[in-house]
Amino acid sequence: MSIISLDNVVCGYGDGRTVLEDISFQIDKPEYVCIIGPNGVGKSTLIRVVDGLIKPKSGTVSVFGRSVEEYDLRDLSKIIGYVPVISSDFNVMSVLDTVLIGRYSRQKWRTSKEDIAVAVKALKAMEIEDLAERNFNELSAGQHQKVSIARGLVQEPKILMLDEPTANLDIRHQIYVSAFLRRLSDKAGMTCFTVSHDLNLAAKYATKVIVLQKPGKIYAIGDPNDVINKQMIHDVYNVDSEIVDDHGTPHVILQGVLR
Amino acid sequence: MLETSEKIIDDAVDAWMADDVRIEETVTNYHKNTVKKITFIVLCLIVALLAAGYAMTVGDYQVGFWHTYEVVFEHLMGNVPEADETADYLIWGWRLPRICTGILAGAGLGAAGAVMQSILRNPLADPYTTGISSGAGFGATIAIALGFTVANGAYGIVTNAFIFALIPTAVIIVVSKMKGASPTTMIMAGIAVMYIFNACTTMIKLWADPDKLSAIFAWQVGSIDGATWVQVYFMAGVVIVGYFILQLMSRKLNVLSTGDESSRSIGVNANSLRIVCMLIVSLLAAGVVSFTGLIGFIGLVSPHISRLVIGSDNRFLIPASAAFGAALLTIADVVGRTVIAPAVIQVGVITAFIGGPMFLYLILKQKKEAWRCP
Numbered sequence: 001m002s003i004i005s006l007d008n009v010v011c012g013y014g015d016g017r018t019v020l021e022d023i024s025f026q027i028d029k030p031e032y033v034c035i036i037g038p039n040g041v042g043k044s045t046l047i048r049v050v051d052g053l054i055k056p057k058s059g060t061v062s063v064f065g066r067s068v069e070e071y072d073l074r075d076l077s078k079i080i081g082y083v084p085v086i087s088s089d090f091n092v093m094s095v096l097d098t099v100l101i102g103r104y105s106r107q108k109w110r111t112s113k114e115d116i117a118v119a120v121k122a123l124k125a126m127e128i129e130d131l132a133e134r135n136f137n138e139l140s141a142g143q144h145q146k147v148s149i150a151r152g153l154v155q156e157p158k159i160l161m162l163d164e165p166t167a168n169l170d171i172r173h174q175i176y177v178s179a180f181l182r183r184l185s186d187k188a189g190m191t192c193f194t195v196s197h198d199l200n201l202a203a204k205y206a207t208k209v210i211v212l213q214k215p216g217k218i219y220a221i222g223d224p225n226d227v228i229n230k231q232m233i234h235d236v237y238n239v240d241s242e243i244v245d246d247h248g249t250p251h252v253i254l255q256g257v258l259r
Numbered sequence: 260m261l262e263t264s265e266k267i268i269d270d271a272v273d274a275w276m277a278d279d280v281r282i283e284e285t286v287t288n289y290h291k292n293t294v295k296k297i298t299f300i301v302l303c304l305i306v307a308l309l310a311a312g313y314a315m316t317v318g319d320y321q322v323g324f325w326h327t328y329e330v331v332f333e334h335l336m337g338n339v340p341e342a343d344e345t346a347d348y349l350i351w352g353w354r355l356p357r358i359c360t361g362i363l364a365g366a367g368l369g370a371a372g373a374v375m376q377s378i379l380r381n382p383l384a385d386p387y388t389t390g391i392s393s394g395a396g397f398g399a400t401i402a403i404a405l406g407f408t409v410a411n412g413a414y415g416i417v418t419n420a421f422i423f424a425l426i427p428t429a430v431i432i433v434v435s436k437m438k439g440a441s442p443t444t445m446i447m448a449g450i451a452v453m454y455i456f457n458a459c460t461t462m463i464k465l466w467a468d469p470d471k472l473s474a475i476f477a478w479q480v481g482s483i484d485g486a487t488w489v490q491v492y493f494m495a496g497v498v499i500v501g502y503f504i505l506q507l508m509s510r511k512l513n514v515l516s517t518g519d520e521s522s523r524s525i526g527v528n529a530n531s532l533r534i535v536c537m538l539i540v541s542l543l544a545a546g547v548v549s550f551t552g553l554i555g556f557i558g559l560v561s562p563h564i565s566r567l568v569i570g571s572d573n574r575f576l577i578p579a580s581a582a583f584g585a586a587l588l589t590i591a592d593v594v595g596r597t598v599i600a601p602a603v604i605q606v607g608v609i610t611a612f613i614g615g616p617m618f619l620y621l622i623l624k625q626k627k628e629a630w631r632c633p
Contacts, residue, residue, distance in 0.1 A: 053520050077526035088518025091571030096289065104514050105526040117282050125275040132285060135325060151517075153275070155525065179268045187272050249376045 001065040002026045003159065003191050004050060009059035011042070011049050011216075019045045020216040023059070027208070030189040032182040034202040037212035037219075038237055043195040044085070046212070047161040050193065051082045063159070074105040075150075081157035085164040085195075087144045089136060095147055096132040099123060102151035115154075123149035126181065141168040149177065160184075162194045166201065174198070178205040199252045203228045211236055225250060267286030299568050303582035307365075310589040311358045315350050317596050318413030322346045331355070331545040360494060360550065361485035361592045361606065362585040365557055367498040368582020371540045373556030373565070373577050374505050377512045378536045380441045385558035389449030389537070392458035392555075395548045398423025399478050400460045403465040416478070417490075417549045424545035427452040432534055440530040441519075445537065459527040481554035481607025483592060490550050498545030502581060506541050508532070509573040516571065554607045557584045560614040567621050587614060 004027040011020040019042040027033060035043045039175045049061055061068045063079060068254040082100070089098060099119045100111055107115050123129040126146040131139065136147065145168045152160050160216040162181070166174040181192040198200050202209055203224040211214070211227055213219040213236045220227045227251045233241045240255040274280070284457060315327035322330065330346045333339045334523045339347045371386040379388070386392075398419035408415030409422055427449055434448040435441075511527045519529040548554070565579035591609035598604065 026613055048520070053523055066310065073523065073528060074526040080524065082524030084518065084521055088521065089516060090518075091513070091516035091573075092566075093513075093571050094292070096285065097570070097572055101513050101517060102525055105511060107510075109510070111289070113282065113286055116286055117280050120282050120285050121275050121277070121280050124280070125271050127271075131442065133288060148521075151521075151525075161524075175264070176268070176271075179264065180271055183268050183272045184275070219529060244447055 001028070002028050002062065003064060005062040006050070007060045007062075007064075009049060009056045009061060011054060011056045013047055017215065018057070020049065020056075023216075023218060025210065025218065025221055027191060030191045031207040032185040032192045033194070033208045033210060034206035034224075035193070035195045035210045035212060036199060036202055038214065039212055041212045042216040043212055044163050045216075046114070046210075047082070047163060047193055047195060050159075051080050051161050052076055053082065053141060057071045077105040077155055077157070079157055080159045080161060081152035081155040083148045083152040083160070083162040083165060085167055086141075087148050089144075092137045094132065095123070095128065095134050095136055095139070098136045098147055099154055100152045102154040106156065118154050118156065119150070122153040125153060126150045127176070142170060142173065144178075145169060146177075150240070157190070159191045159193065162192065164195050164197070166196065166198065174201060181205070182207070199228055199233070200246075203250045203252070204246070211221075228252065239246055263290070283284060293365040293575075296579070297573070299565070300575065300579045300582050303579065303586045305392045306538050307362060307582065307586035307589050310593055311362065312426070314358045314361075314589060314593045314596075315354050317593060317600075318349065318354060320349050321346065322350065339523050348463055356486040356488050356491050357483050357592070358589065359491045363465055363491065363494045363498045364483065364547045364551050364554060365561070365584035365586070365588030366581040367501065367584075368554065368557040368588075369496070369561035369565075369578050369580035370498075370502050370505055371544045371547075373562035373573070373580035374508075374512065374536055374540050375521075375558070376562055377516060377573060378533045378540075379444060380516075381442060382563070383559070384446070386540060386548075387553070387555065387558065389447065389541070390453035390456060391424045391541055391544050392548065392553045393460065394427045395424035395545065396479055396548075396553060397456040397460045399552070400475050403474050403478065404463050404471045406464040407432050412502075419529050421549035423456075425541055425549060427456070428537060428541035431537060435534055440533045442533070445533070446501070449463070477605070478552040480605040481548075481552040481610075482605045483551055483554075483588075486550070494546060494550060497543060501527040501543035501546070502577075505536070505543075505577055506574075508536060509577050512536070512573040512577075516573075521529075552607065554610060556607075556611045556614045557588055560610075560618050561587060563618060564621055580610045 006023050006025055009020060009023040012018040035046055037043050037189045045054060047054055094182055096119055099122060100115060123132055126149055128146050149165055166177055169177060178201045184190045185192050208223050209224045209227045210221045211219040211232060213248060219236055230243055233239055242253045242255060243250045244253060312324055312327050316322050316324055319484040327350060330343050330350050333343060334347055334351055368386060375384045375386055376382060389565055402416040402419040408419050410418035430452050431445050431448045435445055438444050464475060512530050514522045514525045514527040515529055515532055522529040540569050544581050561584035562580040565576055569575055569579055588610060592606045595606050595609040
């Protein structure tokens with residue numbers, strides 16, 4: 001049984017615009033999947049479709065052999081976690097309370113010691129355990145991002161969807177979060193699905209790369225070594241590049257815009 | 260160098276997967292914070308009870324502060340001594356219905372305000388932002404000025420206010436079903452209906468005769484004068500049932516504060532929750548304002564002050580706002596009846612006089628933002 005299976009998915013918004021066209025792929029084992037492609041090509045839409053946040057116009061999205069639409073929301077939240085690119089949190093709580101919100105589907109009325117233990121582990125995993133008592137509002141954008149990832153982790157999902165999880169992070173934490181997600185999929189069996197603009201992080205840490213190109217179609221899908229190359233970058237991004245070998249993974253050096 | 264980073268990541272993932280983790284200090288701090296929140300709620304309730312006790316002493320017939328509680332207790336036990344019969348008659352017949360109305364109105368408006376601000380993601384939202392006040396005001400105005408009432412008898416104005424207060428909510432829900440229940444859509448639909456009702460009310464007031472105009476004005480300011488036990492029973496039913504439903508939804512409201520997409524991914528359908536809460540809050544607020552008139556500020560200020568003290572966790576914020584609202588309205592009633600006695604200032608005016616400066620003081624004193632606008 002596939003973990004995730006998309007079959008001829010077409011997706012668009014209310015204005016009739018189609019964002020994703022005929023998307024099909026399967027994820028059969030826990031992996032760290034990275035979706036790359038230019039702006040507006042439908043990368044974020046793709047992870048929203050898989051998480052059931054957007055209904056496809058046609059085609060089917062299955063998670064563990066069952067259509068994503070058939071799941072009860074609470075049950076689905078135990079299977080898929082979603083981390084948005086920007087935190088939309090409105091109420092101001094402590095970082096610990098903010099992370100504990102992610103336990104909603106697994107929690108009874110009272111917050112148990114087990115809930116707190118999971119939250120503490122998630123904060124430690126994101127190296128922000130010292131912020132537990134701080135007010136969420138006082139944190140930087142990068143720290144918000146790590147709190148959002150911690151909240152996704154405490155859902156203890158089998159699949160974690162992250163929309164540009166490294167967008168606001170410094171270079172150390174870009175590497176840390178990417179490496180952590182990769183190791184999470186290897187050791188803990190959690191499938192991590194990320195959207196990224198950083199081809200080198202994708203090349204270094206992803207086990208599978210999905211390249212989207214306009215107008216919302218899959219250009220290539222596969223091992224980063226096979227997918228990330230000069231031709232792909234030229235075709236998809238319209239950019240000249242050089243690829244050098246970095247300990248067995250491709251490293252992209254950008255050279256200039258073609259047109 | 261590469262090995263070092265491998266080890267850091269391995270340790271982080273191992274720690275995440277480990278069964279044991281030291282949480283004693285975190286649990287202790289968490290419980291301390293919970294106790295702090297509960298203490299604030301209990302303190303507000305004690306203040307409300309003390310204010311209620313003092314309110315029972317206010318009037319021409321003198322009854323001692325602590326004696327008022329004795330009179331209430333004796334009545335409840337069905338054992339009223341002959342010497343306390345007059346006090347019992349005055350307190351149970353006249354003073355207590357008014358006090359209970361104040362407590363219920365304050366609690367209902369406070370809880371409704373807390374939930375309204377959460378579902379609309381707007382710190383300025385209160386039960387009136389969405390047109391409930393203007394609907395109720397229009398209903399009462401046509402009853403007073405034109406004699407047009409949905410139900411006949413003593414509760415004609417109340418019934419009108421209640422029914423018309425729910426019309427803006429009905430419009431908001433219909434618009435939300437058509438366009439999606441986003442906070443912006445709901446607020447804008449509510450404001451549109453509010454302007455329509457206000458225009459209609461103004462037009463009727465322009466044509467009303469001066470006596471009726473004065474009655475309309477008095478209703479609009481908000482008052483708990485002349486409360487009866489029938490009114491208390493009705494309000495108690497609406498407020499208690501509404502409050503408990505909102506309390507049951509408080510965890511979902513916490514999830515809603517993360518944003519609509521995050522909410523859905525955590526297991527809560529934001530649109531459905533927003534519409535259900537809107538309906539309950541509207542019934543709650545309509546149940547209050549139809550009897551009391553438009554007591555403003557409680558629904559806005561109680562959640563804000565509570566939030567500044569205990570934070571935004573709706574599991575505690577809703578009861579805290581209710582308790583604070585009950586205390587504030589009871590104190591405002593006492594002040595309104597004593598400050599220029601024997602004349603009485605309407606409670607709606609006093610709530611603004613007390614709540615406004617208190618609110619300003621806390622805004623100036625606070626070190627942390629109580630809201631985040633993403």
